[in-house]
Amino acid sequence: MIFATKKQIDHIEENTDIVPIGSYWQLVRRKFLSHKLAFFGLIVLTMIVLLVVVGPFFVRVAYDEMDFTALLVPPLSSGHILGTDELGRDVFARLLYGGRISLLVGVCSSLISTGIGLLVGLFSGYFGGIVDRLLMRFVDVMLSIPSFPVLLILTLVFGPGLFNTISVLAIFGWMGVARLVRSVVLSVRENDFIMAARVAGTKKIQILFRHIMPNVIPITIVSATLNLSYAILAESSLSYLGLGIQPPTPSWGNMLQKAMTYILSKGHASQTPWWLIFFPGFMIFLVVLSVNFLGDGLRDALDPRFVSES
Amino acid sequence: MISYFFRRVGELIPVFFLISMIIFFILNAMPGDPLLYSRVENPRVIVQDPERIAKLREYYHLDDPLIVRYFFWLKSLFKGDLGYSSMYKLPVLKLIKSRLPNTLMLTVTAWLIGLIVAFPIGIYSAVKKYSFLDYFFTVLAFIGISLPTFWFALMAIIVFSVFLGWFPAAGVQTYGISGSWNIFVDKLKHLALPSLVLGLVQVAYWVRYIRTSLLEVLDQDYIRTAYSKGAPDKRVILRHALRNAMIPIITIIALDIPYFFGGALIVETIFSWPGMGRLMYEAVLASDYNLAINCLMFITIVTLLSNLLADFLYVLVDPRIRLGSKAV
Numbered sequence: 001m002i003f004a005t006k007k008q009i010d011h012i013e014e015n016t017d018i019v020p021i022g023s024y025w026q027l028v029r030r031k032f033l034s035h036k037l038a039f040f041g042l043i044v045l046t047m048i049v050l051l052v053v054v055g056p057f058f059v060r061v062a063y064d065e066m067d068f069t070a071l072l073v074p075p076l077s078s079g080h081i082l083g084t085d086e087l088g089r090d091v092f093a094r095l096l097y098g099g100r101i102s103l104l105v106g107v108c109s110s111l112i113s114t115g116i117g118l119l120v121g122l123f124s125g126y127f128g129g130i131v132d133r134l135l136m137r138f139v140d141v142m143l144s145i146p147s148f149p150v151l152l153i154l155t156l157v158f159g160p161g162l163f164n165t166i167s168v169l170a171i172f173g174w175m176g177v178a179r180l181v182r183s184v185v186l187s188v189r190e191n192d193f194i195m196a197a198r199v200a201g202t203k204k205i206q207i208l209f210r211h212i213m214p215n216v217i218p219i220t221i222v223s224a225t226l227n228l229s230y231a232i233l234a235e236s237s238l239s240y241l242g243l244g245i246q247p248p249t250p251s252w253g254n255m256l257q258k259a260m261t262y263i264l265s266k267g268h269a270s271q272t273p274w275w276l277i278f279f280p281g282f283m284i285f286l287v288v289l290s291v292n293f294l295g296d297g298l299r300d301a302l303d304p305r306f307v308s309e310s
Numbered sequence: 311m312i313s314y315f316f317r318r319v320g321e322l323i324p325v326f327f328l329i330s331m332i333i334f335f336i337l338n339a340m341p342g343d344p345l346l347y348s349r350v351e352n353p354r355v356i357v358q359d360p361e362r363i364a365k366l367r368e369y370y371h372l373d374d375p376l377i378v379r380y381f382f383w384l385k386s387l388f389k390g391d392l393g394y395s396s397m398y399k400l401p402v403l404k405l406i407k408s409r410l411p412n413t414l415m416l417t418v419t420a421w422l423i424g425l426i427v428a429f430p431i432g433i434y435s436a437v438k439k440y441s442f443l444d445y446f447f448t449v450l451a452f453i454g455i456s457l458p459t460f461w462f463a464l465m466a467i468i469v470f471s472v473f474l475g476w477f478p479a480a481g482v483q484t485y486g487i488s489g490s491w492n493i494f495v496d497k498l499k500h501l502a503l504p505s506l507v508l509g510l511v512q513v514a515y516w517v518r519y520i521r522t523s524l525l526e527v528l529d530q531d532y533i534r535t536a537y538s539k540g541a542p543d544k545r546v547i548l549r550h551a552l553r554n555a556m557i558p559i560i561t562i563i564a565l566d567i568p569y570f571f572g573g574a575l576i577v578e579t580i581f582s583w584p585g586m587g588r589l590m591y592e593a594v595l596a597s598d599y600n601l602a603i604n605c606l607m608f609i610t611i612v613t614l615l616s617n618l619l620a621d622f623l624y625v626l627v628d629p630r631i632r633l634g635s636k637a638v
Binding site: 241243260274278281 | 473
């Protein structure tokens with residue numbers, strides 16, 4: 001069996017109850033890499049992250065450097081690969097810096113909201129009773145508040161800006177994770193090894209974090225990717241509406257803020273500066289698409305059925 | 311069924327109070343005072359009568375504790391008194407009444423477009439699963455889910471109204487057009503882009519739901535029985551499978567109604583569509599406290615009602631649940 005091809009292994013995994021070969025994480029890696037779309041997502045995402053993190057060191061123009069001799073220059077012209085905006089700022093440089101901000105907001109807020117969701121789900125599922133009922137009732141209430149309009153108002157209350165945008169997105173992103181984690185905890189805590197730990201006199205907190213939490217991690221990773229794509233989309237929408245990241249700091253969302261004025265003010269179609277609208281939005285789309293592919297691949301790869309078998 | 315109805319509505323009441331309380335408290339933390347522009351310290355104010363301002367503060371209960379103000383607010387809400395908008399200088403109820411038809415026209419059209427596109431694709435994907443087109447639609451659905459709504463809308467404007475010039479980019483209708491047929495065509499042209507954008511964004515989600523729930527049903531024994539009886543494919547899929555697959559689909563579609571209002575906020579803003587979403591966005595930008603709170607309450611009530619609707623529809627279309635509740 002050492003030399004079995006991937007196809008053979010897949011066949012065995014699909015048609016028998018035999019516990020597959022290798023450790024859980026080896027299986028996850030093999031299954032993930034065989035998922036074409038997820039692999040594509042991983043590569044695109046890695047490239048964008050590298051470009052955004054390392055790129056600005058190689059671009060000579062600063063993102064806020066204005067050049068009034070080159071206003072609204074179209075793409076592929078001298079010195080400006082992606083053209084310039086209405087103040088003569090280089091679109092490519094702004095795209096790279098804006099990417100840093102957008103990805104930072106997305107990653108931070110999704111990590112925080114996933115963390116909150118994980119804790120709420122763990123406590124709610126493990127302790128049950130009144131704690132569970134109160135927490136889940138609260139989750140229900142939070143879920144029935146229309147999130148985007150409230151996000152709009154919250155950013156206005158807290159004031160726009162980097163830190164506040166992250167917090168507001170985190171406050172409204174944890175409920176889904178909490179529900180999922182709770183449902184897994186409910187089934188895991190009925191296992192014999194939990195009973196064994198309890199009989200051995202292990203403390204409740206220790207059982208929760210040492211024995212139950214590792215089983216919840218796979219599903220948490222999957223929901224973290226879903227949260228990431230939601231956070232990036234929500235940040236860009238808020239910034240587009242002028243309530244997220246504030247100019248002159250660029251983010252992929254606020255780079256489109258003036259888009260409508262360009263569209264409506266220009267008389268002739270050929271004069272529309274489409275590049276100011278196309279590129280930032282396309283980057284958001286590409287990142288969210290890659291994250292969604294990645295999440296789909298991870299969901300297949302981290303299938304909880306393996307957890308109970310291994 | 312009736313006892314279920316009352317129980318479900320009964321559960322909704324505390325949720326409604328809790329949400330309205332949360333919204334009221336959040337909005338009271340908003341910058342700007344309802345009487346900001348009539349304050350004595352405000353140099354631009356015309357009437358600088360401290361006595362009058364004190365009277366107004368008392369009339370609006372502005373100096374009472376927050377929780378007391380919440381109940382006063384709730385009382386006037388139930389009486390149908392939504393107060394005035396400070397931005398428009400008009401009653402809020404009148405504003406909402408004038409904007410609501412536009413939003414309904416937009417969301418209902420988008421909803422119908424979504425259904426008409428999603429059902430054939432979802433059914434095809436499930437019946438011909440793992441075919442080339444199924445993969446194609448799967449990737450397309452991923453693309454749809456990942457599109458930022460505002461970017462999709464802007465690109466649609468650039469392509470279809472700037473470059474091709476097929477549809478207008480903004481507004482509800484052109485002024486100065488005569489003849490009822492011409493007005494109708496003109497309105498339809500204005501409606502086309504925003505409703506297509508709003509509807510197609512939702513298609514991506516629905517196609518996945520329809521495909522998954524239909525696949526689950528197609529795997530059942532009674533479908534195999536129907537096939538082995540010699541029933542034609544069309545009859546098996548539409549009569550036997552789809553009917554049963556509809557149960558979860560209907561729930562999801564009802565639950566998605568509030569998303570249309572959220573999406574409408576962005577689409578209405580971009581297309582200068584005078585609806586509820588844009589009204590709320592304007593209110594938030596102008597710190598029009600009273601208008602914003604009422605718009606948000608309205609959208610929340612729609613959300614709660616559509617959750618309720620989803621629950622009822624689920625019970626209504628699934629005969630197994632009805633039998634169950636009779637037995638209890």
